[in-house]
Amino acid sequence: MNGVHDLGGMENMGPIAPETDEPVFHERWESRVHALVVASPTRRNIDEGRHQRELIPGPKYLAMSYHEKWFTGLCDLLVKYGYATRDEIAAGRAAPGFKTETPVLTADVVGERLRRRGSYVRDAAPPKFAVGERVRTRNLNPHGHTRLPRYARGHVGVIVASHGAHVFPDTHAHGDDEDPQPLYTVRFMARDLWGETANPKDSVSLDLWEPYLERP
Amino acid sequence: MALRVKALESLMVEKGLVDPAALDALVDHFEHKVGPRNGARVVARAWTDPAYKTRLLENATDAIAELGYQGGQGEHMVVVENTPAVHNLVVCTLCSCYPWPVLGLPPVWYKSAPYRSRAVIDPRGAIAEFGTELPDEVEVRVWDSTAEVRYLVLPQRPAGTEGLDEDALAALVTRDGMIGTARL
Numbered sequence: 001m002n003g004v005h006d007l008g009g010m011e012n013m014g015p016i017a018p019e020t021d022e023p024v025f026h027e028r029w030e031s032r033v034h035a036l037v038v039a040s041p042t043r044r045n046i047d048e049g050r051h052q053r054e055l056i057p058g059p060k061y062l063a064m065s066y067h068e069k070w071f072t073g074l075c076d077l078l079v080k081y082g083y084a085t086r087d088e089i090a091a092g093r094a095a096p097g098f099k100t101e102t103p104v105l106t107a108d109v110v111g112e113r114l115r116r117r118g119s120y121v122r123d124a125a126p127p128k129f130a131v132g133e134r135v136r137t138r139n140l141n142p143h144g145h146t147r148l149p150r151y152a153r154g155h156v157g158v159i160v161a162s163h164g165a166h167v168f169p170d171t172h173a174h175g176d177d178e179d180p181q182p183l184y185t186v187r188f189m190a191r192d193l194w195g196e197t198a199n200p201k202d203s204v205s206l207d208l209w210e211p212y213l214e215r216p
Numbered sequence: 217m218a219l220r221v222k223a224l225e226s227l228m229v230e231k232g233l234v235d236p237a238a239l240d241a242l243v244d245h246f247e248h249k250v251g252p253r254n255g256a257r258v259v260a261r262a263w264t265d266p267a268y269k270t271r272l273l274e275n276a277t278d279a280i281a282e283l284g285y286q287g288g289q290g291e292h293m294v295v296v297e298n299t300p301a302v303h304n305l306v307v308c309t310l311c312s313c314y315p316w317p318v319l320g321l322p323p324v325w326y327k328s329a330p331y332r333s334r335a336v337i338d339p340r341g342a343i344a345e346f347g348t349e350l351p352d353e354v355e356v357r358v359w360d361s362t363a364e365v366r367y368l369v370l371p372q373r374p375a376g377t378e379g380l381d382e383d384a385l386a387a388l389v390t391r392d393g394m395i396g397t398a399r400l
Contacts, residue, residue: 008309008360010333016345017330018397022323024247029221034321035242036225039234046364050311066312066327071221083233092223093230100232107237114245115287115317117277120364147362149309151336163292166363183363185294190356194337201355204336207363 001051001143002150004058009151009194030067037070039105042077047173051145052076122180124165128210133159135186136216137208145173148212152204155192156216160205161185168209182210251320254285255368256389258318260382262295263373273297276368280318290317290366296359297370298399303354304369305343305396307335308361315366319391326395336360346397369393371400 007013025031037043053061053073061069078084088095105113129135139154140146147169163183171179187205190198228234258280262269272279276293280286293315296304308314309332314322325331334342339356340349350356359367371393377385392398 006310007329007333008307008336010329011337013329013333015330016325016328016334016342018325018346018392019323024251024321025243026324027218029218031243031247032221032225032239034246035239036221036228036234038242039238040228041233053311062329066324068217071217071224075224078228078233083231084227088227089224092226094227098231102232103235103238105238105242106235107241110238110241110245114242114249117281117286118288118291120291147310149360149362151309152360161294163363163365166292169363183365185365187357190358199340199352199356201353202339202358203355204358204360206360207365209363 001054001145002141003054004061005054006149008149025067033067033071033074037074039103040074040078041083041101041104042074042081045172045176047145047167047169049073049077050169051173052080054145120166121164122167122178124180124182127162127164127182127184129159129162129182129184129213131159131162134216135159135184135213137186137212138214140212142170144170146170148208149206151193152188152206152208155188157186157188157192157205159184160187163207166209168211170209170211184208184210184213186213246316246321250285250316250318252318252389252391252394253386254283254320255315255318255391255394256386257283257382258285258295258368259370259389259394260386262370263385264382269370272370280368285317287317289313290315292363292365293318293368294359294365295368295370296357298372298396300372301353301355303343303350303356303396303399304367305335305339305356305358306361306367306369307332307358309333309336310360310362313361313364313366315368318368319394323391343397346392348397348399350399369396374400 165180190202312327
């Protein structure tokens with residue numbers, strides 16, 4: 001989806017504004033939002049969660065802080081999966097006759113869960129491209145989720161790493177089909193992306209799945 | 217927002233969707249158990265132990281796990297090395313991907329539109345906002361974290377630190393140095 005979340009290459013978004021000695025959370029509610037998102041039964045598909053935040057309308061997305069986006073995405077997923085209604089969320093109270101769930105994450109397993117070594121690598125067909133090979137990104141403009149940013153479409157780069165087959169977000173965000181596809185790191189020269197004003201030495205590398213790529 | 221979040225938390229607890237004690241444990245983890253100190257230990261070890269540095273650059277996920285750092289948002293780690301000729305910069309233009317086990321949660325600027333938009337088109341200008349001017353002859357490599365691979369910059373060891381031990385070296389390593397918005 002060509003949404004405003006796809007920010008790479010835009011300018012005039014304001015100063016970067018680094019903050020000295022920044023706290024992990026600026027306000028208590030931010031820490032609660034973060035914990036709620038991680039503990040919620042809706043935290044089952046990382047790609048779906050990302051896409052849900054991308055679906056926040058553009059003007060609102062740009063105006064919201066990070067934790068406001070997380071809060072909004074969580075509410076939307078709770079409604080989508082029938083865990084809560086908008087009225088319940090606004091009231092902070094369950095409607096009469098609600099069904100009691102069992103938390104998927106309990107305090108005793110939090111430490112183990114956070115340190116668990118997960119993996120997005122899956123068995124799938126071997127990679128079609130080799131490290132060192134030149135590839136072109138396809139001109140894809142899907143209406144759903146994608147991890148191919150607009151600024152990197154239709155450009156030629158070189159494969160600098162091959163990571164095996166990873167869960168493919170473009171499919172996975174819209175259901176539970178992991179549809180694993182070979183993942184590569186592709187390096188693009190800054191001049192190929194941005195033109196002759198870029199420093200000729202500079203490059204931008206992205207992690208891209210095989211369906212994004214073709215032979216140039 | 218505080219009231220809306222409080223209402224949501226009450227609802228989710230009432231419905232049994234979350235365990236309040238688990239929420240407290242999660243906040244404690246992100247406030248106290250992860251953070252740039254973890255990444256600094258990785259960097260200091262790489263500076264003092266050449267064999268570790270080799271392992272780190274070949275298979276960062278395993279090498280970082282040797283020090284006990286692993287978990288969500290650190291499943292597939294890649295470490296990129298700064299040299300006198302090369303400077304690395306990490307960004308996530310599409311969202312806010314960041315290596316939680318070694319750096320903790322990202323700072324606000326990392327998640328915000330100004331940095332996410334400019335880091336790829338004007339990395340030198342973005343870095344300059346942090347007070348570092350990179351010479352034209354230094355090659356800048358930007359890494360846009362578009363998949364579940366997470367990047368950590370291995371900064372150059374500062375000159376004049378030959379006599380320091382691993383703990384003293386770790387104290388010199390900054391979060392921005394490991395993102396690439398600063399040079400140590």
